[in-house]
Amino acid sequence: MANPYQTYQKQAVTTSKPEDLTLMLYQGMVKFIRLSKMALQNNHLEDCHTYNLRAQDILSELMVTLKMEFPISASLQSMYDYMKSRLIEANLKKDPAILEEVEGYAVELTETWQEAMKQAKK
Known part of the structure; x- marks a missing residue:
């Protein structure tokens, strides 16, 4: 029997508009970076690695x-590339400061995207 939460998530993804999917990706990236940080703090290195890879996959x-x-795409490409390289470095060094840095960028991207979505609806 299927997990109801997974069924709901799959339905949400398949029926969402592109801008909503982008928001979900940003939110997922923040979530996995935070989970990676928490796992690192608790010395669960395998989980830290797994969550870090999930955030990299989202990027x-x-x-x-x-x-x-679109001109903004080149800037975003550079930003995403930088964030991914920093996540790789954080994963190799198990450095919480790097995770903190990338989390800050991810949160800022999420908030900016949410604001852009609000502006677009006006």
Whole structure:
């Protein structure tokens, strides 16, 4: 029998508008960075690694979905690339300060995207 939460999540993803999917990706990235930090603090290194990889996967997905005909896309590509390289470094060094740095960028991107969505609806 299927997990009801997973069924709900799958339904939400398949029926969402592109801008909502982007918001979900940003929120997921923040979540996995925070989980990675928490796992590192608790010395659960395998979980830390797993969550870090999930955040990296989200950044990869965000990079793939950029439409390079828009000028902002080049800037976002550079930002995502930087964040991903920092996550890789954090994973190798098990450095919570780097996770904190990338979390700050991820939160800022999430908040900016939410505000852009509000502005677009006006």
